[in-house]
Amino acid sequence: MHVHLPAAGERIAIAMSGGVDSAVAAHRLMQAGCHVLGVTTRLWRQGQACDDNGADLADAEAICRHLGIPHRVVDLREPFRRLVVAPFVAAYAAGRTPNPCPGCNARIKFGLLRQATREMGYPWFATGHYARIVRSPLGPELFRGRDLTKDQSYVLYQLLGGGLRETVFPLGNLLKSQVEKIAATLGLPTRHRAESQDLCFLPAGSYGDFVQRWAPEAVRPGPIRGIGGETLGTHRGLAYYTVGQRRGLGIAAPEPYYVAQLDAASNTIYVAHAARLGSHTLEASALCYAHGRPPAAGSWARAKIRYRSAAVAATVWPLRHARARIVFARPLRDITPGQAVVLYQGERVVGGGTIERALTEEEA
RNA sequence: UGGGGCGUCGCCAAGCGGUAAGGCAGCGGCCUUUGGAGCCGCCAUUCGGAGGUUCGAAUCCUUCCGCCCCAG
Numbered sequence: 001m002h003v004h005l006p007a008a009g010e011r012i013a014i015a016m017s018g019g020v021d022s023a024v025a026a027h028r029l030m031q032a033g034c035h036v037l038g039v040t041t042r043l044w045r046q047g048q049a050c051d052d053n054g055a056d057l058a059d060a061e062a063i064c065r066h067l068g069i070p071h072r073v074v075d076l077r078e079p080f081r082r083l084v085v086a087p088f089v090a091a092y093a094a095g096r097t098p099n100p101c102p103g104c105n106a107r108i109k110f111g112l113l114r115q116a117t118r119e120m121g122y123p124w125f126a127t128g129h130y131a132r133i134v135r136s137p138l139g140p141e142l143f144r145g146r147d148l149t150k151d152q153s154y155v156l157y158q159l160l161g162g163g164l165r166e167t168v169f170p171l172g173n174l175l176k177s178q179v180e181k182i183a184a185t186l187g188l189p190t191r192h193r194a195e196s197q198d199l200c201f202l203p204a205g206s207y208g209d210f211v212q213r214w215a216p217e218a219v220r221p222g223p224i225r226g227i228g229g230e231t232l233g234t235h236r237g238l239a240y241y242t243v244g245q246r247r248g249l250g251i252a253a254p255e256p257y258y259v260a261q262l263d264a265a266s267n268t269i270y271v272a273h274a275a276r277l278g279s280h281t282l283e284a285s286a287l288c289y290a291h292g293r294p295p296a297a298g299s300w301a302r303a304k305i306r307y308r309s310a311a312v313a314a315t316v317w318p319l320r321h322a323r324a325r326i327v328f329a330r331p332l333r334d335i336t337p338g339q340a341v342v343l344y345q346g347e348r349v350v351g352g353g354t355i356e357r358a359l360t361e362e363e364a
Numbered sequence: 365u366g367g368g369g370c371g372u373c374g375c376c377a378a379g380c381g382g383u384a385a386g387g388c389a390g391c392g393g394c395c396u397u398u399g400g401a402g403c404c405g406c407c408a409u410u411c412g413g414a415g416g417u418u419c420g421a422a423u424c425c426u427u428c429c430g431c432c433c434c435a436g
Contacts, residue, residue: 017397099398129397155397207399245400252375252388258401308396334400 006168008033012124013117014170015109016040016071018059020183021128021171026067027186028170029126037122038064038071041113043201044081062189074116076108083107085201085214092211093218095264096338097242099155099307102352106158110167124166131156132172132347133164138291140164142349147175154307157342157352160288211239222267224249227260227276235269238262244277244334258333278331281364284341284353287322294318294351301343301350303328305335311344316351324353327364 006012012029016022016038029036040060057073064071084104091098114125130145131153142164145151159167171179212219219237226232233251235241240248245259249271257271282305289295295316302311303326313329326341335358342352 097398097400101397152397240399242398242400246402247390247400250374250389254376254387256388306400307398309401336400339398 005032005170006034006124006166009035010124011035011037011122012126012168013037013039013114013120013122014126015113015128016060016064017128018056018063019128020188021130021179022060023063023067023128023186023188024174024179024182025126025128025170026064026069027182029168030067030069034124035122036067036069037117037120038067038069039113039117040071040073041080041108042073042075042077043108044077044085066187066189072117072120074113076112079112080104080108080201089211089214089218091338092239093215093264095218095238095262097262097336098338099340101155101307102158102340105155106163110159110163124168126168126170128171129156129169130171130174130176131169133167133169140167141290143172144344144347144349145169145171146173150176153344153349154304154340154342154352157340157349158288160290160349160351161292208237208240212237215239218264220267222269224251224269224271227270227272232257232271238264238267238269241269243336274333277333279333279335279358279360279364280331281325281327281359282332282335282341283319283323283325283356283359285321285323285356287318287324287351287353289318289351290349294324301345304342304344305332305355306339309334314343316343322353323356324351325359325364 006029012034014022014026014029014036016026018040026036026038038060040057042057061071061073084100084107087103088098088100109127110125117125129152130147130150132143132145133140134143135141142153142156142160144153174182208219218239221234221236222238223231224233224235232253233249235249241259241262243259243261246256249257249259249269251257251271253273255273258274258277259269260272260277261270262268263270287294295301295318297317299316301314301316303314303316304311312332315327317325317327319325326343335355337355337357339355340352341355343350
């Protein structure tokens with residue numbers, strides 16, 4: 001599979017996180033003969049001493065100096081707060097479980113950041129994501145990363161609408177083990193930091209507390225009810241739970257209970273046993289499609305409804321207003337409003353959108 | 365007050381003389397650019413209390429305490 005790469009001599013900016021992956025990606029671009037600029041966004045980060053990602057910026061700066069490329073910082077704290085954090089909090093207040101990553105990629109990294117680097121005179125743009133971009137007669141297409149265990153195409157689907165032009169993912173053809181090997185030869189001046197954290201703007205495990213601070217109405221204790229309406233317990237606040245969740249309910253029973261639904265209007269969590277959960281159909285909004293074209297109604301694809309879940313065979317039924325219904329070959333029990341649904345055909349990303357709701361079997 | 369039943373981990377619950385199953389909940393870990401799921405591990409030296417019988421008791425006896433049911 002031929003991965004789209006810029007020609008030697010092209011000017012390309014690469015988003016540097018301060019971690020190993022983006023450092024290796026930058027190195028690959030240098031080897032390809034590109035003029036490389038390292039850029040890092042100053043982001044708003046809750047819970048840090050100085051409310052920004054200063055340590056990451058310092059790491060990125062040090063790595064660029066080590067590699068011998070220029071480094072610039074772009075301050076996007078305000079837009080980040082407005083375009084990523086605010087909608088994130090609002091979604092929780094509405095009883096949803098948002099995944100801010102796809103929108104952040106589209107609006108911040110591949111939006112404002114890349115716009116800034118273009119203005120700096122670097123038309124090309126790269127990141128250390130594990131995904132591939134492949135040329136086709138219709139334009140660039142997005143594919144899963146070769147290392148399927150690290151594949152990040154799920155959080156990139158919103159680039160399908162044109163965000164892939166003059167874009168490169170230098171790690172798309174590599175395995176994580178290969179990246180680590182290359183990194184070892186570079187002698188990078190990086191701290192040993194955790195490979196991955198939670199959402200980049202939150203300290204680990206503090207979702208509820210974070211939402212508590214910014215949307216206290218979403219974090220009030222309320223009832224946990226069974227499907228029949230019977231009260232089974234009390235929850236700490238909707239923001240501490242998500243559809244499909246088992247832990248934290250505190251209900252002693254012969255079988256485990258799972259969250260079936262969050263109802264913001266009544267501040268109620270509905271739960272059920274595994275056998276009573278599941279739906280074949282979901283409705284999604286804000287769909288993006290490869291080359292901007294919805295597939296034919298009833299087309300088969302494989303759909304992922306959560307970052308780490310396996311893709312499941314499904315048919316796609318585009319609707320008006322960029323909405324669609326996805327009908328799965330088998331019922332799924334954790335269709336979660338706010339999460340992304342991403343559609344694949346083979347290793348190619350053919351579409352994606354935001355899950356609005358699961359349809360009951362009667363509705364579908 | 366008579367008659368009967370029951371009291372085993374936070375909840376449910378095996379065990380019925382041979383040295384405390386299991387489920388749920390909880391806790392910890394693995395995994396992981398989203399708390400999920402899943403998987404792995406931990407979780408009653410003790411069976412309402414006190415005596416007694418026995419080589420040995422949660423299991424038998426006595427008594428006390430606390431619940432429940434039926435009588436009244």
